[in-house]
Amino acid sequence: SxxxxxxxxxxxxxxxxxxxxxxxxxxxxxxxxxxxxxxxxxxxxxxxxxxxxxxxxxxxxxxxxxxxxxxxxxxxxxxxxxxxxxxxxxxxxxxxxxxxxxxxxxxxxxxxxxxxxxxxxxxxxxxxAPGTLIERRKGDQKQGALWEEPIPEHPEKEVILRLQDFLREYRIVPYSELREFYLRKLKIAIDRDFDDLVSENFIIDKGKVRLPTVEEQLRMQDITVHYTKRILAQFLDGRLNRAPTGPEICEWIHFCYQHELYREGLQLFGVLDESSIPSDAYKRAKKIAEVCRIKKK
Structure with a gap:
């Protein structure tokens, strides 16, 4: 096939x-x-x-x-x-x-x-790709009668485009205001939850919504980080189809500290076999795990 x-x-x-x-x-x-x-x-x-x-x-x-x-x-x-x-x-x-x-x-x-x-x-x-702002392309809207609003070819995409335009103009708005703009001004039905759509495409910070900065877009686009997080989750859930080495687990512990995954870093240190790595590497991992323990609190 x-x-x-x-x-x-x-x-x-x-x-x-x-x-x-x-x-x-x-x-x-x-x-x-x-x-x-x-x-x-x-x-x-x-x-x-x-x-x-x-x-x-x-x-x-x-x-x-x-x-x-x-x-x-x-x-x-x-x-x-x-x-x-x-x-x-x-x-x-x-x-x-x-x-x-x-x-x-x-x-x-x-x-x-x-x-x-x-x-x-x-x-x-x-x-x-994650962190990508959506752009309008030809054919995204079907033209209705002259007195009618153009019909979106892809309703969900059209909603995101208009929300992007709204946030470009007003920069940062309360979540309730963005929802009201969608319900009262756009009036475009979509087949998914509005909250999920907003969380996937914009930054929500203390009850307010804005477009991601260039730096945030770059972080969101770092596919290696997303992949490593998924591998970690699979390993900690017992679903990874291979056994990681001691040095690999040490790298993961450091990764967890860098990305504020303190609970996961502690869990990884708990399964680290001291005999599988040099003593100095184990000591470094232990220090990082202790920092994770403090940060987790």
């Missing part, structure tokens, strides 16, 4: 065993003329896939290295793609991931839907 990522590993094996190489712009997924459904839908659509190979002279065989973490590779490609081209659909993201990874690593099975849900923002059928 085109939608099964593990299929591409089989293709890689067959092609490389036969002496073919997949280098350069060798993957094409009818991206020149996508259907309307592919452009607008968030459901996977049946598409054609063309992979071009070449056979180097001298019988040289290409070795594609195994990925250290295929999920993280997919997250990085998706993040770079959405930063450059915000507002893409699931199919467009999937195509880009396969294009970028096919010639660089052994493609193993991954769950793109789970990755998108955990690390990126969905607005209607479009996906955005």
């Amino acid at each position: 085109y939608s099964d990522p593990s299929m591409y590993r089989i293709i890689q094996n067959i092609a490389h065993e036969a002496g073919f190489a997949d280098e350069g712009g060798l993957l094409h997924i009818n991206s020149a003329s996508k259907t309307f459904a592919q452009e607008t839908s968030d459901k996977s659509q049946q598409r054609f896939l063309v992979i071009n190979f070449k056979k180097p002279k001298g019988g040289r065989k290409k070795v594609v290295e195994k990925s250290e973490d295929i999920e993280y590779d997919v997250i990085q490609v998706t993040h770079e793609f959405l930063k450059k081209y915000p507002g893409r659909t699931r199919d467009q993201i999937y195509d880009e991931v396969i294009k970028r990874l096919f010639s660089s690593v052994q493609i193993e099975k991954f769950d793109l839907d789970e990755i998108l849900k955990n690390f990126f923002r969905k607005v209607g059928n479009e996906w955005f």
Whole structure:
């Protein structure tokens, strides 16, 4: 199946065993003329896939290295793609991931839907990198009659755009005032909770709402931080499918201190095996854990 990522590993094996190489712009997924459904839908659509190979002279065989973490590779490609081209659909993201990874690593099975849900923002059928302000594109509104307001093509996106404009004008407003603006002025029905929409797209500080600063946007866009937090949560919940090393747990403890995850830092120190690391590293981890204990109070 085109939608099964593990299929591409089989293709890689067959092609490389036969002496073919997949280098350069060798993957094409009818991206020149996508259907309307592919452009607008968030459901996977049946598409054609063309992979071009070449056979180097001298019988040289290409070795594609195994990925250290295929999920993280997919997250990085998706993040770079959405930063450059915000507002893409699931199919467009999937195509880009396969294009970028096919010639660089052994493609193993991954769950793109789970990755998108955990690390990126969905607005209607479009996906955005965290910390990205949404921009209006042609076709976002359908023109009604001359005496009518234009009909939003994507209601949720239109609400976010207008809230952004409102906050650009007034900078920082009480939460109740923003809600009143939405209810009285916009009158656009959306299929999700208004509070969730605001918390995902804006900064809420002491009951007031504002746009994120440039520095806050950069922090929100640090996908490595989001990924490490998820790995930590999986490990502490007993859901991580591997056992971290002692030095890795020490790095996590320091990460928790840097990002004010004091409870998690204490939990990690509690499972750290003193015999798995040098004594000086254990002492440093103990000092950080003690600071976490104080900060936690």
